[in-house]
Amino acid sequence: MKKDAVFIFSEEQLGYSFSDTHPFNQKRIVLTLDLLKNMHAIHDKDIVAPRIATDEELLLVHEPKFVEIVKQAGKGEVGPEVGSVYGIGTEDTPIFSNMHEASAMLVGGTLTAVDEVMQNRARYALNLGGGLHHGFQGKASGFCVYNDSSVAIRYLQKNYNASVLYIDTDAHHGDGVQWTFYDDPDVCTLSIHETGRYLFPGTGHVTERGNGKGYGTSFNFPIDAFTEDESFLSIYETAFREVAEWFKPDVILTQNGADAHYFDPLTHLYGTMEIYKEIPRLARELAEEYCEGRWIAVGGGGYDIWRVVPRAWSHIWYAMKQLPAPTGRLPEAWLNKWQSEAPVPLIETWEDPNPLYKPIPRKLEIEEKNAQVMDRSLHYIRSEQQPR
Numbered sequence: 036m037k038k039d040a041v042f043i044f045s046e047e048q049l050g051y052s053f054s055d056t057h058p059f060n061q062k063r064i065v066l067t068l069d070l071l072k073n074m075h076a077i078h079d080k081d082i083v084a085p086r087i088a089t090d091e092e093l094l095l096v097h098e099p100k101f102v103e104i105v106k107q108a109g110k111g112e113v114g115p116e117v118g119s120v121y122g123i124g125t126e127d128t129p130i131f132s133n134m135h136e137a138s139a140m141l142v143g144g145t146l147t148a149v150d151e152v153m154q155n156r157a158r159y160a161l162n163l164g165g166g167l168h169h170g171f172q173g174k175a176s177g178f179c180v181y182n183d184s185s186v187a188i189r190y191l192q193k194n195y196n197a198s199v200l201y202i203d204t205d206a207h208h209g210d211g212v213q214w215t216f217y218d219d220p221d222v223c224t225l226s227i228h229e230t231g232r233y234l235f236p237g238t239g240h241v242t243e244r245g246n247g248k249g250y251g252t253s254f255n256f257p258i259d260a261f262t263e264d265e266s267f268l269s270i271y272e273t274a275f276r277e278v279a280e281w282f283k284p285d286v287i288l289t290q291n292g293a294d295a296h297y298f299d300p301l302t303h304l305y306g307t308m309e310i311y312k313e314i315p316r317l318a319r320e321l322a323e324e325y326c327e328g329r330w331i332a333v334g335g336g337g338y339d340i341w342r343v344v345p346r347a348w349s350h351i352w353y354a355m356k357q358l359p360a361p362t363g364r365l366p367e368a369w370l371n372k373w374q375s376e377a378p379v380p381l382i383e384t385w386e387d388p389n390p391l392y393k394p395i396p397r398k399l400e401i402e403e404k405n406a407q408v409m410d411r412s413l414h415y416i417r418s419e420q421q422p423r
């Protein structure tokens with residue numbers, strides 16, 4: 036029988052670990068899954084173990100030499116000079132033991148999610164271990180080695196002849212995925228992110244629209260630092276609806292980084308749990324409208340692993356299960372289990388404390404600027420009504 040949703044997980048996903056002090060920490064998947072279990076929202080039968088991606092699959096996107104170097108690095112055979120050419124052994128993306136196997140496991144998780152959906156075993160699939168959107172074809176970058184979304188998109192094209200709409204709501208620009216498909220008219224990438232003026236990776240301008248035959252299929256919405264829920268959601272909803280209507284995808288792949296929250300230590304956006312409640316609900320709705328439901332979601336950034344990510348990512352699962360969004364207090368058992376380990380007081384309710392921060396004097400100015408960014412980015416499909 037076809038399931039409504041599957042959750043891709045095994046302990047092996049936790050092997051993707053740079054160090055105990057690195058901000059990218061896969062413990063957030065364990066915290067999320069445990070929260071869902073304590074809510075009785077997930078059961079063992081919903082969980083599917085990921086497989087490891089084969090070399091052949093990685094090479095759909097990645098350059099052979101890069102894969103070779105990552106393999107050697109994981110065995111301690113690559114020095115800093117060679118490593119830095121390939122983006123590894125850097126401060127952001129240090130080398131760790133079995134780096135290749137751990138990275139290929141995250142890719143395999145997203146491929147497992149793809150197969151579950153495309154072979155009609157599940158309507159929706161969630162791989163929180165994926166979302167490594169900064170990985171380039173020949174280079175690692177920004178905590179990301181192999182790019183699971185890029186490989187999954189090529190895999191969807193090759194094995195299922197599917198056109199893919201990729202939606203990236205991580206606070207950082209989804210550069211790795213965008214550049215990989217910049218020339219490809221059958222893949223549409225949409226990224227909403229904090230402007231690259233002061234934030235890694237610096238790209239994601241409105242003017243990055245694709246190249247050659249792929250011109251028009253890359254959309255960027257760089258929003259201002261301190262952007263709040265209303266403005267974020269208005270751009271997200273308008274852009275997602277208009278681009279989906281224009282592109283008419285076969286499948287939707289969403290990258291659900293959870294680092295646009297006010298608490299996130301690496302970014303400067305002022306999102307609250309409200310955006311994380313709404314983001315997956317619209318994705319599900321539009322997947323139903325355009326793709327007969329086919330929706331795959333992956334994780335991504337999210338560096339307040341205690342107060343933000345478990346609640347934010349749980350909302351994706353609730354949307355997939357078509358359950359009402361949870362409200363009120365988090366389960367006592369979850370709070371009791373993790374509070375002693377958390378370096379900060381946990382938030383005890385599904386909603387954020389209100390108010391979460393002091394009012395921002397530049398609120399209106401930011402909203403207006405963001406609205407202009409949105410209109411500029413959508414201008415092409417609105418005015419020229421380019422047929423697909």
Ligand SMILES: [Zn+2]
Binds near residue numbers: 207294335337
């Ligand atoms: Zn990010």
